[in-house]
Amino acid sequence: MKTELYQKRLTPTATTRIVKPAAYFILLLLTYTVGYLSAPSSTSQPQLTSAVTVTNPSPPSSPGDQIPGSFRVTTSCADPIPSELVRQTLLDRLFNGSSPFQDFPPEHAAKLLRPTRVKGWGSNGAVFENLIRRVNPRTIVEVGTFLGASALHMAELTRKLGLQTQIICVDDFRGWPMFLDRFKNLPMVNGDVLLFYQFMQNVVSLNKTGSIIPVPFSSGSALTMLCQMGVLADLVEIDAGHDFLSAWTDINRGHRILRPGGVLFGHDYFTAADNRGVRRAVDLFARVNGLKVRVDGQHWVMDS
Numbered sequence: 001m002k003t004e005l006y007q008k009r010l011t012p013t014a015t016t017r018i019v020k021p022a023a024y025f026i027l028l029l030l031t032y033t034v035g036y037l038s039a040p041s042s043t044s045q046p047q048l049t050s051a052v053t054v055t056n057p058s059p060p061s062s063p064g065d066q067i068p069g070s071f072r073v074t075t076s077c078a079d080p081i082p083s084e085l086v087r088q089t090l091l092d093r094l095f096n097g098s099s100p101f102q103d104f105p106p107e108h109a110a111k112l113l114r115p116t117r118v119k120g121w122g123s124n125g126a127v128f129e130n131l132i133r134r135v136n137p138r139t140i141v142e143v144g145t146f147l148g149a150s151a152l153h154m155a156e157l158t159r160k161l162g163l164q165t166q167i168i169c170v171d172d173f174r175g176w177p178m179f180l181d182r183f184k185n186l187p188m189v190n191g192d193v194l195l196f197y198q199f200m201q202n203v204v205s206l207n208k209t210g211s212i213i214p215v216p217f218s219s220g221s222a223l224t225m226l227c228q229m230g231v232l233a234d235l236v237e238i239d240a241g242h243d244f245l246s247a248w249t250d251i252n253r254g255h256r257i258l259r260p261g262g263v264l265f266g267h268d269y270f271t272a273a274d275n276r277g278v279r280r281a282v283d284l285f286a287r288v289n290g291l292k293v294r295v296d297g298q299h300w301v302m303d304s
């Protein structure tokens with residue numbers, strides 16, 4: 001009886017001794033298993049660390065090897081044509097061999113244009129003279145011309161310095177949506193604001209028809225065409241679309257048509273347009289290509 005009672009009293013304690021640690025062990029095991037399954041691993045979705053993620057399908061041997069290749073805009077430009085052939089080549093290919101300024105203005109537009117109407121933004125900044133004096137350019141490509149303020153300023157600078165420079169003005173001459181809110185008295189004819197004609201008129205009035213050539217197309221197609229024709233520039237100025245994507249593509253295409261030793265530069269490094277889109281595009285391009293960005297007034301400058 002005593003033994004029975006003793007055994008009865010003993011039995012629960014012995015069981016507890018065995019079961020309790022086992023339960024703890026199982027609990028511990030479960031905790032680890034759940035934790036392991038819910039933890040991020042190399043095979044789960046990548047975690048985004050910034051707004052832009054760059055994926056490398058195969059790891060590059062060095063960052064510089066692969067990334068610029070991924071951003072390639074076209075395979076190659078044609079062999080460069082000599083600077084002295086640039087003007088005639090463009091006239092031949094774009095204007096059937098004659099100057100677009102010939103017999104300008106046409107009768108239907110003449111009465112709508114002002115003798116001169118020039119308006120720009122930072123168009124007379126010191127950067128233009130600084131770069132023209134340093135580079136002595138034979139060919140300048142301006143991407144974004146509007147009424148010609150900066151192009152006319154550069155034309156005057158090169159004349160004063162006795163340079164034989166051609167300034168190629170790439171612009172679709174459409175401005176931007178609603179730009180008439182700020183330029184109320186530009187005439188509109190059937191939805192066309194005559195920006196191209198007023199620019200042409202300014203060039204004629206200021207006697208710069210021999211040094212300025214308009215290329216009235218979108219920046220993408222125009223810069224690609226210049227590259228394919230082998231028209232390279234000593235200076236390329238970027239001042240068209242100010243959102244990140246526009247600036248990014250213009251910078252990439254502009255850089256491809258730079259002569260060795262040429263300089264790429266542009267306006268509005270500091271504007272808040274598209275959350276500093278120009279600046280982000282410039283800085284990213286410089287980083288990807290191992291180039292340095294300098295600031296000159298409101299402009300950014302990147303040596304090739």
Ligand SMILES: C[S@@+](CC[C@H](N)C(=O)[O-])C[C@H]1O[C@@H](n2cnc3c(N)ncnc32)[C@H](O)[C@@H]1O
Nearest residue numbers: 120123144146149150171172175218219240241
């Ligand atoms: C800020 S204005 C240029 C101002 C000029 N550089 C100056 O200082 O007097 C921008 C110009 O870029 C042109 N533009 C914008 N996006 C363009 C594109 N994708 N292709 C061609 N021209 C474009 C507009 O028509 C406009 O005339």
